[in-house]
Amino acid sequence: MRSTQRCEGMNSYMKGYLKSGVKLFELIPALDRSLLRLRNKVVEEDFKSNNSSHVLTSSLRKLEDHAGTMFTDSVFEHVRNEIDGIGDLITSRTMVFGSSRVYFTSSYNDNKQEIEYTTVYYPDENNPRMECSCKLFECEGIPCCHIFNVMKHERMNEIPSSLLMKRWTKSAKSDMQISVHGDNVPNEAIEFARYGDLNCFGSKLCFLASKTKEGTDILNREFIRLEPILSDFWKQEKEKIVTPEHCSNIIT
Numbered sequence: 001m002r003s004t005q006r007c008e009g010m011n012s013y014m015k016g017y018l019k020s021g022v023k024l025f026e027l028i029p030a031l032d033r034s035l036l037r038l039r040n041k042v043v044e045e046d047f048k049s050n051n052s053s054h055v056l057t058s059s060l061r062k063l064e065d066h067a068g069t070m071f072t073d074s075v076f077e078h079v080r081n082e083i084d085g086i087g088d089l090i091t092s093r094t095m096v097f098g099s100s101r102v103y104f105t106s107s108y109n110d111n112k113q114e115i116e117y118t119t120v121y122y123p124d125e126n127n128p129r130m131e132c133s134c135k136l137f138e139c140e141g142i143p144c145c146h147i148f149n150v151m152k153h154e155r156m157n158e159i160p161s162s163l164l165m166k167r168w169t170k171s172a173k174s175d176m177q178i179s180v181h182g183d184n185v186p187n188e189a190i191e192f193a194r195y196g197d198l199n200c201f202g203s204k205l206c207f208l209a210s211k212t213k214e215g216t217d218i219l220n221r222e223f224i225r226l227e228p229i230l231s232d233f234w235k236q237e238k239e240k241i242v243t244p245e246h247c248s249n250i251i252t
């Protein structure tokens with residue numbers, strides 16, 4: 001369902017740039033423009049996410065503040081809802097099993113207390129872990145209110161790294177690397193993947209540089225410096241492909 005929704009969302013976005021009378025040769029530049037806008041929007045949102053701080057509203061300031069620095073803006077809103085959800089929880093009992101501690105919680109609004117959630121805390125100096133029977137973390141990748149409740153009881157100031165799903169964090173993109181595996185991947189596909197990756201990062205640099213005159217000058221200087229170096233690399237690579245040994249034998 002989600003992949004279909006994403007596809008439909010992209011279709012409706014592209015429709016804004018395409019009209020029924022668009023000629024074939026006009027299509028690609030129009031799609032390029034729409035993608036450029038989209039990438040620019042993503043970069044702008046990343047910039048806002050990385051250079052602004054949230055107004056803290058919950059009573060668990062330290063945990064909320066840490067969540068704000070780790071998660072992207074859109075994910076943070078969901079995480080904050082979970083932190084706010086602690087207000088509705090009642091911790092009925094706790095138990096100790098070996099080195100782990102188990103918390104049983106239910107909802108204040110559930111008068112009959114029919115649903116009880118079990119959250120297990122595994123203390124570990126380097127990597128404390130938690131598991132909850134509601135399975136929100138396993139499904140959505142964000143810690144649930146029951147887990148935040150345990151963090152409160154355990155007097156934690158930060159969310160353990162085991163509960164920070166990489167793809168929802170601000171550092172997800174910066175740590176991303178292209179990895180194309182397999183012997184049968186065509187060179188064109190690898191080049192295309194590299195181009196996409198560089199284009200995305202390049203858009204980010206252009207966006208940041210264009211904000212100031214100094215930034216624009218710095219990036220322009222780097223472009224001028226890098227252009228001949230990269231041209232030389234490409235020229236050498238082309239020569240390798242055009243004049244392999246067996247071709248020179250055929251010519252002679």
Ligand SMILES: [Zn+2]
Pocket residue numbers: 117132133134135136144145146147
């Ligand atoms: Zn839970």
